Amino acid sequence: MxxxxxxxxxxxxxxxxxxxxxxxxxxxxxxxxxxxxxxxxxxxxxxxxxxxxxxxxxxxxxxRPAPPPRPEAPNLTVRETEVLLLVARGHSNDEIAERLTITDHTVKTHINRLFAKLGARDRAQAVIAAYEHRYITPGQ
Incomplete structure (x- = not known):
C-alpha cells in the first residue's frame, strides 16, 4: 500500500x-x-x-536509547590475548601451538584461563566475550 x-x-x-x-x-x-x-x-x-x-x-x-555499559574487561595477559585472537580467527589448538611455538598443553591452559576470566564455557562464548570487551573488532 x-x-x-x-x-x-x-x-x-x-x-x-x-x-x-x-x-x-x-x-x-x-x-x-x-x-x-x-x-x-x-x-x-x-x-x-x-x-x-x-x-x-x-x-x-x-x-535511541544509550547502549548498555560494557562489562569491565578482565585483564588478560599478552599471551592470553594472542591466543584469544587466534581462537577468534578459527584456529585449532594445534594451529595455535604451532603459530606461537608453544605446546598443545600450554594452549589448553591458556584457553582454560581465558574461559575462566571471560566467564565463557566454550570457544564460541569466548569469541563473543572478546568482541563485547573489544579485545577484537570485526575484520581484525
Missing amino acids: LILTTFGLDEYVYDALAVGASGFLLKDATFPELLHAIRVVAAGKAMLAPEITQRLITRFRHE
Whole structure:
C-alpha cells in the first residue's frame, strides 16, 4: 500500500506503517517520483518521501536509547590475548601451538584461563566475550 497525503506528520507516517503501508509520499511529489514509488512498492519494497526519511533518521538518533555499559574487561595477559585472537580467527589448538611455538598443553591452559576470566564455557562464548570487551573488532 502506498499512501499519498498532504500531511507528513510523524504520527500519520507511523499509523500508515502500522497498518501495512510500504510507501508514504507527500502530495507535492512529482509524477516521476510517484511513478517510481508505485513501482517500488509493487515490487515489495519500501519507499518514503525523502523529507520523512530524514526526519525519522533524526528522531531515531535523538530517541535511541544509550547502549548498555560494557562489562569491565578482565585483564588478560599478552599471551592470553594472542591466543584469544587466534581462537577468534578459527584456529585449532594445534594451529595455535604451532603459530606461537608453544605446546598443545600450554594452549589448553591458556584457553582454560581465558574461559575462566571471560566467564565463557566454550570457544564460541569466548569469541563473543572478546568482541563485547573489544579485545577484537570485526575484520581484525
